[in-house]
Amino acid sequence: MFYYRPLVQSGPKPADALPLTGGPLWFNQVERLSRTEAPQILPASELPEDWQRRLCRPRPALAGLSMDRPRIMGILNVTPDSFSDGGSFNAPESALxxxxxMAEAGAEMIDVGGESTRxxxxxxxxxxxxxxxxxxxxAIAPLGLPxxxxxxxxxxxxxAAEAGAGLINDVSGFAYDPALADVASTFALPVCVMHMRKAPEDMHLDPHYDNALLDVYDxxxxxxxxAEAAGIPRARILADPGIGFAKTAQHNLxxxxxxxxxxxxGCPxxxxxxxxxxxxxxxQAPEARDRAPGSIAVALAGIAQGVQMVRVHDVAETAQALRLWLAVRDGREA
Incomplete structure (x- = not known):
């Protein structure tokens, strides 16, 4: 079995280039990967038709947000024990x-979590x-953000849906409680399907992959x-590879x-x-609060590969970095 990774580029698009997910990024080469052969660089013209369709078709809007530019999801943990900001925003007043x-700083969606998954x-x-x-x-629904x-x-x-939530983000990929997919289908909500093995309690205990990239992809x-079989159209699905969940630092890299x-x-x-x-x-930042620079560096590296949304704690800093990254990429202010 072969997998095809687009070698993503920006700037003036050559005549032989294909659009990545219908946006401004493009590719005219792909890296063919498999479990049995060495990686090989091929022209995009050699892509199988099904892969070309999935890589190139525009991604529909999700929760009212178009997927034609990078979006920022701000993290709002209402837990006493989250690894980074546990206990800071438990009350509705402080959460609001x-x-x-975050909204004023550039967040375009707020992700509310009541259970630590560290x-x-x-x-x-x-x-x-x-x-x-x-x-x-x-409390925060009147802000008007998804x-x-x-x-x-x-x-x-x-x-949450009855209270005003517009997207369900499940770190288990709807494996822990399959009925959660029925909720999403009933309320016609988009979802985020994340990769994780085991559960937060034990996911960090000796994770092993034969091939981290391809195993996680499959x-x-x-x-x-x-999720699609449970009634959620792929057009309403965000896919998240679950960096840090049941993965070592090497797996993440x-x-x-x-x-x-x-x-x-075929998903954003x-x-x-x-x-x-x-x-x-x-x-080399032992304290979580000191990790904004490294977090932004990795987020921008993902955006350069076409990621449509980043989930962050440090919204103002990420938004500033993203504005500058886009300005340099496009050679002009937005």
């Missing part, structure tokens, strides 16, 4: 204030997770297909290095690397 700050985190009871998230969603609920549980997803594609492969799923891509442990270890 932080959501306003390595080793314990599961939160359903009633407690609803109590943490639903009031916050109701709101994502970060949950693995159908009851939490339903309460397993994530299986979860996307399962192998996936990030060839991230553009994941456009082959979300990248969540903000303040994660490998950012701290490689960037």
């Amino acid at each position: 204030a932080h959501a306003k700050t 390595p080793g985190a314990a599961e939160v009871p359903i009633a407690q997770e609803i109590e943490r998230t639903a009031p916050v969603i109701r 709101i994502s609920i970060d949950t693995r549980k159908s009851a939490v997803g339903r309460a 397993e994530l594609e299986e979860r996307v297909a399962a 192998e996936i990030l290095n060839r991230l553009s492969l994941f456009h082959g799923m 891509l979300l990248l969540g690397v903000s303040r994660k442990r490998f950012i701290g270890s490689i960037g």
Whole structure:
């Protein structure tokens, strides 16, 4: 079996180039990958028709946001124990204030989470997770930004949708509680399907892959297909390779290095690397609050490979960096 990774470029487009997901980035070469042969660079004209279709077709808008330019999802953890900002925004009042700050700084979606998914985190009871998230969603809904609920549980997803959430973000890829996909289908909500093995409690214990890039691609594609089979059209699915979830730093780097492969799923891509442990270890920043520069560097590297959305803690800093990156890419101010 062969996989085809577009070698993404920007700037003036040659006559033989193909558009990446219908946007301003393009490619005229691909890297052919397999589990049994060495990688090979080929002209894009040699792409199989199904791969060309998935790589090139424009991505529809999600939750009211067009996917023709990079978008910023701001993280709003309403938990006492999240690895980076646990306990800071538990009350609806402080959560609303932080959501306003993120919106003013450039966030275009707010991701509300009531259960920490850091390595080793314990599961939160359903009633407690609803109590943490639903009031916050109701409080910030008048801001007018799309709101994502970060949950693995159908009851939490339903309460969030009733409170005003417009997207369901499931780190388990809808494997933990398959009924969550039914909630998304019932409310006609878009979803984010992420790759993760095991659960937060034990995902960090000796993760092993035969080929991190291709194993994650295949397993994530299986979860996307399962969501589609449950009634969620692929046009309403974001795909997230799950950087830092059941992956070592080396696994993360192998996936990030060839991230553009994941456009082959035919979905827009979300990248969540903000303040994660490998950012701290490689960037020599032991404290999570000091990892904004490294987080932004990796986010921009993903955007250069065509990622449509980045999930971040440091919204103002990321938005500034993104504006400058786009200005340099395009040779003009927006």
